Amino acid sequence: MEIPFDFGKTSADYGRFRQGFPAAFFARLAAFDVGGPGRRVLDVGTGTGTVARGLALGGAAVVGLDPSPAMLAEGVRLDAEAGVTVVRLVARAEAAPFRDGAFDVVTAGQCWHWFDRARAAAEARRLLLPGGRLVIAHFDWIPAAGNVVEATERLIRRHNPAWTFGGGLGIYPMWLRDAADAGFRNLETFSFDVDVPYSHEAWRGRIRASAGVGPSLAPDAVAAFDAEHAAMLARDFAAEPLAVPHRVWALVARAPA
Numbered sequence: 001m002e003i004p005f006d007f008g009k010t011s012a013d014y015g016r017f018r019q020g021f022p023a024a025f026f027a028r029l030a031a032f033d034v035g036g037p038g039r040r041v042l043d044v045g046t047g048t049g050t051v052a053r054g055l056a057l058g059g060a061a062v063v064g065l066d067p068s069p070a071m072l073a074e075g076v077r078l079d080a081e082a083g084v085t086v087v088r089l090v091a092r093a094e095a096a097p098f099r100d101g102a103f104d105v106v107t108a109g110q111c112w113h114w115f116d117r118a119r120a121a122a123e124a125r126r127l128l129l130p131g132g133r134l135v136i137a138h139f140d141w142i143p144a145a146g147n148v149v150e151a152t153e154r155l156i157r158r159h160n161p162a163w164t165f166g167g168g169l170g171i172y173p174m175w176l177r178d179a180a181d182a183g184f185r186n187l188e189t190f191s192f193d194v195d196v197p198y199s200h201e202a203w204r205g206r207i208r209a210s211a212g213v214g215p216s217l218a219p220d221a222v223a224a225f226d227a228e229h230a231a232m233l234a235r236d237f238a239a240e241p242l243a244v245p246h247r248v249w250a251l252v253a254r255a256p257a
Helices: 007-017 023-030 050-057 069-082 117-127 148-159 174-181 200-208 219-236
Strands: 040-044 061-066 087-090 103-109 128-141 185-198 242-254
Touching: 007 069, 007 200, 023 050, 023 128, 023 185, 023 242, 040 050, 040 117, 050 061, 050 069, 050 103, 061 069, 069 087, 103 117, 117 128, 117 174, 128 174, 148 200, 148 219, 148 242, 174 185, 174 242, 185 200, 200 219, 200 242
Parallel strands: 040 061, 040 103, 061 087, 103 128
Antiparallel strands: 128 242, 185 242
16 A cells, blocks of 8 residues: 655654754765756755755755645755755656756755656756766665664554555665666765764654654654654663664766766
C-alpha cells in the first residue's frame, strides 16, 4: 500500500529540527566545480532549502523548486535568518518552468526517491548547459545494532506498519543508472560519515518531521508516537546530546559537452 505523504503538515518541525547537510559536504562539492560566485543553480525538491541555502551562502545564484508552499515558506524564513536570498517557486522536478540550458548545476538533496526518476533526470539534462553538473545527494541517519536510530525506527514501524524506509545504508547505486540512462557522463560518487548531536527534544522533532510520522499519520497518532518516543529516549538513551550517526552520500554527473 502506498502511503500519502504531506511534508507541508510538518514544515515547522522540519525547519526547526531537521539538520541540513554539513559544511564538509559543500567543501567536497567545490572540488567538482559545483557552486561558487556566478554559478546558476536549480535545487529541485528543495523543501526548506538546506542545499539551496548552503550553495547560496557560497555565492551561487540559486532557485529552489518544491510542490509544497508550506515548505517553501519555511525555507524563506530560514534564508532570512542566514542572510541569503534564494528564489523559491512551487513546481516539480519533472516539469521545471525554465528554458533549455538555463543552469550550470541542478541539485537534488534528500529527495530523488520522491520523483519520477527517469523524467526528473531527463529534465535535469534539458535544464543544464553542456558540461553542467547534476548532483543527487543524501544525508541519512544510519541504524546499527543497539543505537538510537535502530530503536527509533522500530518504534516508527510499530506506529506506522506501512512505513518501509527503515534499515537503510545511506548509499544509492540505482541513482547512477538514472543519470546514465538520461545521458549524463563522468559519474562520480563520494560518501563520509558524521555524528550529529541532537537533544532529546530536537531528535523528537526531527522524527516527527520524517516521512513515517508527521507527513503520513493523523495528528492524534503523531502525538501518541511522540509521547512513546519521549519515554523511550528518557529510559534507554538518557545522556544528552545524542550522537546520531549519519552518512553523506552524493553522485556528481556531467551533462554531455
